[in-house]
Amino acid sequence: MKYFFLLYLFLFFLERTMAMSYMPIPFERQLEESDGVMEGMYISHEYKKTDNQIVTIYTFSVHKFVGFSSNEIYNQNNFQIMVPGGTWHNESYHVEGLPQFSKNEQVVLLIKKAKRGFQLTNLGLGKYVIQTIDRKKVISSSVFANHNQLGNIDYNEYVRLVNKVFKQRFTGFSNGKNVYLQNELPVEKNVDRVPASVDKKTINNSNSNSMNIFWILLLLALLGSASRIYSKKNK
Known part of the structure; x- marks a missing residue:
């Protein structure tokens, strides 16, 4: 015994x-595993219970995105992702690896499309924070903030990799409508989407x-x- x-x-x-x-x-491989990328600002969250499962719904204001159609992201101030876990009528359900968000935090989210909406690619690994370090704009992994490759990705390099993997520029908003951002780096052509x-x-x-x-x-x-x-x- x-x-x-x-x-x-x-x-x-x-x-x-x-x-x-x-x-x-590697960041490029994470992009390849994702259906899209959203860059924006965290606004709020709420808890819900669906099919006896407690979930948390996070809401963001969208600055720009790639990998989505205009029918999927049409409200600039109401982009939502759903993650498992949360609190419902004093009943809590905790899931390891979920990211934390701060009010007005500027983030880059790697997104997977699901039946009931959007989810983060690999939970916490799908969240990157936009920062300025030594006067240089970077994105930093929320999980591996001190990693030599994931903790300090140059912003222009991040844009280049997104353009390379998805073969299109970011889309933003102008007068409430989706528009391509012409000031982005040029898209790399004739590059197959292969694993990093x-x-x-x-x-x-x-x-x-x-x-x-x-x-x-x-x-x-x-x-x-x-x-x-x-x-x-x-x-």
Whole structure:
């Protein structure tokens, strides 16, 4: 019985650790996994309950976007995304990895289209904050703010990558109508949308993850063998 209890504790803490951990993904690959990008300002949020699931709906004012039609984003001050979790009549449902937003925060959101609206690509990984660091405009990952690649992406480089992946310029608003922003960087042509190249650091991270999985499986096998031996001795 002792071995089963230890196994339960091990699996519990393993689940908690995996739930709270993120792996850095190259920004270009994150764009490729997204259906669109929205740049704007956070306004408010509200909680709802749909199909016995508590969700939080965040509302933003849109500055510009790409990957969406004019029928999908037509109200400049009412772009909404839905994420799981929240509070409803004193009932709380917490989901690890959800982003936090501050009033009037300037953000870049990587978006996935869903049946009931828009969602963030990979939850917290889909949020970037627009900042000015040393007089240079950058976007910074809300999860990996100190990462050497994701924590300080030059704003012009971000625009270039968006144009490259989606093969179109950002769309903004003028007199309440969608218009292409002509002052953006030119769109790169004749470039296939292929997965971003994997650098050495990413390969090393993948190898490290494979080793971790190997040791976890080995430990589970040993615990299983020990429990069988223990059961035989007590027959």
